Amino acid sequence: MTSTHATAPAVEFLSAGKTYGSVRALDGLEVALHPGETVALLGPNGAGKSTTLDLLLGLRAPDPGGRVRLFGKTPRQAVTDGRVGAMLQSGGLMDGVRVRELVALACDLHPRGHPVERVLLDAGITELADRMVGKLSGGQEQRVRFALAIAGDSDLIVLDEPTTGMDVTARRSFWSAMRDQAAGGRTVLFATHYLEEADEVADRVLVLHRGRLLADGSAAEIKAMAGVRRVGFTLEMVPDGVLEAQLRALPGVAELQLAGAAVRLRSTDADATVHALYTLGVYPHGLEVTGLGLEEAFVTLTSRAEAARVSPSQNHGRKAAAQ
Numbered sequence: 001m002t003s004t005h006a007t008a009p010a011v012e013f014l015s016a017g018k019t020y021g022s023v024r025a026l027d028g029l030e031v032a033l034h035p036g037e038t039v040a041l042l043g044p045n046g047a048g049k050s051t052t053l054d055l056l057l058g059l060r061a062p063d064p065g066g067r068v069r070l071f072g073k074t075p076r077q078a079v080t081d082g083r084v085g086a087m088l089q090s091g092g093l094m095d096g097v098r099v100r101e102l103v104a105l106a107c108d109l110h111p112r113g114h115p116v117e118r119v120l121l122d123a124g125i126t127e128l129a130d131r132m133v134g135k136l137s138g139g140q141e142q143r144v145r146f147a148l149a150i151a152g153d154s155d156l157i158v159l160d161e162p163t164t165g166m167d168v169t170a171r172r173s174f175w176s177a178m179r180d181q182a183a184g185g186r187t188v189l190f191a192t193h194y195l196e197e198a199d200e201v202a203d204r205v206l207v208l209h210r211g212r213l214l215a216d217g218s219a220a221e222i223k224a225m226a227g228v229r230r231v232g233f234t235l236e237m238v239p240d241g242v243l244e245a246q247l248r249a250l251p252g253v254a255e256l257q258l259a260g261a262a263v264r265l266r267s268t269d270a271d272a273t274v275h276a277l278y279t280l281g282v283y284p285h286g287l288e289v290t291g292l293g294l295e296e297a298f299v300t301l302t303s304r305a306e307a308a309r310v311s312p313s314q315n316h317g318r319k320a321a322a323q
C-alpha cells in the first residue's frame, strides 16, 4: 500500500516466521495493519492463515528472529489489556449455560466490557439469548462466537472464517454488524475462503501462498495484478478447426472456450487480442471485455505462484526458487 498513515500501526508482523517440524507454515511475514482498516486474509488451504492469526493472538510464538506487535506491545499484553476481540474456528463453547449467561461472562471478563444486552443486540442474537448454548445450530453458534468477540471495547477484531455455516440472511446481518464495528474506528482482520465477502467488505486484501505474502492491496488492485481479462463474443457461424486454431493463436490468449458459436477467452493483453481478432475476417457480435472477479484473480495469482515454484525458470524474477 502506498498511502501514509499518521497513527502507529495496530498490527505489525516483523519478519515473522513459523516452522512446524519440516513445514514452513509462515515465511518471514512483513506487514503492518492500520487503525480503521478492514483487512481480508486469503490463501489456499495450508497457506498459513490460521498460523498468522495464532501468532497475532499470542497463541503461538514466532520463530526466533521474528516479532509480532499489537499497538506497540506483545500480543499477550494487548490481549490482557482488552484491546483484541477474537472469533476463532476452534474451541467449543460452554454447552450447559444459556446464551445470555455466556455473553455476560465475556462482558464481565473484558477489561472494557459492554452491557450484555447491547452486545446481544449488536451481534443480532437477542432472540437467542434464552437458548441453551448446547442446542444451537452451527450458524447460530458462529453468531454467538461473534458476540463474544465484540463483548468489550476492543480496538482490533480478529475473525477466522467467521461466516462458515451461516445462511445467506445470517451472513448479511453478520457483515452489517461487522461494518458497524469497523465504522467505530476498529481494525478488523478476517480470514475467509468466501472471496465475494472479501471483495464486498474488505478495504485491503492480503493473499498468502505457502506462508508468504503473495499480494497486498485493495480488491481492485489484486484483480489488476492478475493482469488477465475476459473477452466474450459470438461469431456468425460455429468455428471450424482452422478458425479455432487461429483464435487460440491470437496474442495474449491464455484460455479459450467454445460453446457453439459463442467464444469466451481469457487474455493477458485484451487490447491486442481484440485488435488481432478483426484481422481474422470474422465479425464478433456482442463483444464484451471484462476484468476478473476477485475469485478468478485469486486463482490466477496462486496458480501462477505455484507454477513458478515448480518451474523457477519461468518465474519472471520472483524469488520462488528460494522455496
Ligand SMILES: Nc1ncnc2c1ncn2[C@@H]1O[C@H](COP(=O)(O)OP(=O)(O)OP(=O)(O)O)[C@@H](O)[C@H]1O
Binding pocket: 020, 021, 023, 024, 025, 043, 044, 045, 046, 047, 048, 049, 050, 051, 052
Ligand atoms: N500444529 C501444527 N503442526 C504441524 N503442522 C502444522 C500445524 N499447524 C499447521 N500446520 C501446517 O502449517 C501449514 C499452514 O497451516 P495453516 O493452518 O496456518 O493454514 P491455513 O491457511 O489456515 O489453512 P486452511 O485454509 O486449510 O485453514 C500447513 O501446511 C499445515 O499443515
